[in-house]
Amino acid sequence: MWISGLTMRKSGAMRVLGLAILLVIGFGLIQNLLSPPDDSAAALHPLPAIGFALFGLVFLTGPQTLSRNAPIRMIAAIIAVLAVERLLEASVPGWVQIVGHPRIEASIEDMGLRGILSVEISFALAVLNLGLLAEPYQRQTALLFLAAAWVATTMGILKLAFNLTLWRGEMSPYALATMVLVCSAQTLKLRDQPFLRPLFAQTSYGTYTRALVTGALVVPWMSGFLYFLNVRPDPATHLALELAFGFIGWIMLALVLSIGHLMEKSSLALEHAARHDPLTGALNRRGLSAALGTRNEARGVVLFDLDHFKAVNDALGHDAGDRLLRDIAETVTRNVRNGDLLVRWGGEEFLVVMTSSAEVLLVQTAERLRQAIAARDPMRIGATARPVTASFGVSMVHPGEVGIAAAIRRADEALYAAKIRGRNRVVSAAALCQADTAPLPTADPTEPTRLVS
Structure with a gap:
């Protein structure tokens, strides 16, 4: 129930982010058309506007839109190719110009749109769209693309902070805001991945991870901001220091996420140990x-309870008894449904809790388990081969009962009846209640009154 509620909250947050992305892009295009800046570099370029609007559409309509809609995947692929081509134009001398071709730029300006497609935006567009294409098939690859997109996004944030200027250079405020929103929504969508789970975990290690992530980002970047506020280095030194402060933050962030992942694994291991039997895994x-x-x-x-288990322990030792218990637990696990619960109830006694609509279905399941246990190779005690068998008692939870304690008591009585009636059999609580009032056969006086093993 709480998982479905968490999923609904996640979907709602993603839709809000999708709407915010489309609104920011809309404001950016309106500003570009109605009041284009003198410095065209500060305007939102049409390619990232289309590319990020695609993400807003996917987030707003639901993640299934991408897997079902071939045109959206095709648009994402085209945008990724154009963004990569723009990166090659900027980094490879003499590379053929397509996105940055003068005629294309002139055509864009003729439509009243301006803007320079910066390296950071191009890189973010490329990796985000590649991640979007990879996500339905390989979410871990999509996570790597998302990490690369966050690097480009934080570089834009660093330029804003460290340049100490208002939107000069090649970064539009609308583009940067959209990059942050898209990366945030993608992070939310991939929150089930191992290195992101601690960020969203409602646990103590989740709180520690979020605090450490905040410190890992704020401390080095605030230090850089204060440094550039007081020191005016030359452009080359400025860029080198920006990269240095950025790398410090990224490395600290990677270490924090790794620590969070290890804390989660440790916490889950401790929780598993506290809730499971160490011998059988039940x-x-x-x-x-x-x-x-x-x-x-x-x-x-x-x-159910293993018959004559004490004789196995006494004759073959506790190690052999432990191996038998582990084998029985594995046998039962193979013969019940995924949603059924196997519990080591005590000693050689096990409990299976399952969803069922009628006691006759429980009897059928118990009979299947009884046969699976009886089909095992017998235990050899000296020259004697002793079959491995178990006795079963079953009961439904009656309407109006709170919990399963009453059903377990009835199943325990049925199990006791199965022991007295000869072991290696299934007795239901309902059948026991309807049985004749004739006294049961007298139990062996050498065996304990409850319960006969």
């Missing part, structure tokens, strides 16, 4: 309580 009683949560679907329980 849930323990605490793990059962956590797994049940507030689920209220119709449920039933299957309680």
Whole structure:
């Protein structure tokens, strides 16, 4: 239930970000048309306007839009190719000009649009659209492209902070704002990836990770801001220092995300150990309580106990008994559904909690488990081959009952009846209640009254 609520909140946040992206682009184009700046470099170029608007559309309509819509994928591919071509124009001397061709630039200006496509924007456009194309097939690759896009975006932020000027150079405020929004929405969409999960985790390590990320970004960049505020280096030194402060922030950020990932793994390992039996890997009683949560679907329980397990321990030792318990847990896991819960209830006793609509279905499941256990190779105790068998008691959770405690008590009584009636059988609580009032066979007086193993 809480997972579905979290998914809905995530989808709502992405739609808000998608709408914000489209609004920022719209304001940027309106400003470009109605009041073009004297310095055309500060205007929003049409290519990033189209490229980032594509992201706004995808976020606003839902992530399934990309996987179902071939024209959107084609547009993303074309924008990525044009952005890469612009990077090659800027970095390779003599490279053929397409995006930056004078005729194309003149045509754009004839439409009343201005703007220079900077290297940072081109790089961000390329990697973001490549990540968008890769995401339906390989989310880890999309995460790498997103990391590269954040590098380009933070370089734009650094230029704003360290130049101490208002939007001179090749960066439009609308383009930078849109880059931040797109990268933020992509980060939210990929939040299930290992290195991003700690940023969104509602846990102590999630809080620590978010605080460390803030410090990793603010401390070096604020230091650079204060340095450039008091020192006016020459342009070459200025660029080198910008890159140096930027790299310090990126390295610290990478280390913090790695630490967050390790903290999450450690926390999950401790949580798993606290909720699972270390020998068999089945849930323990605490793990059962956590797994049940507030689920209220119709449920039933299957309680079973290995027959004559004490004899195995006494004759072959506890190591052999431990191996048998592990094998039984694996056998049961293979024969139940993914949503069913296997619990080590105590000693050689196990509990299976499953969704079921009728007790007859529980009996069928228990019978299947009984046969799977009985089909194992027998244990050899000296010259004697002793089959491995188990006795089962089953019960449904009755309407109006809170929790499964009453059903477990009924299943325990049915299990006791199965032991007394000869072991290696399934008894249901409903059938036990309907049985004749004739007394059960007397139990072996050499065995404990409860429960006979």
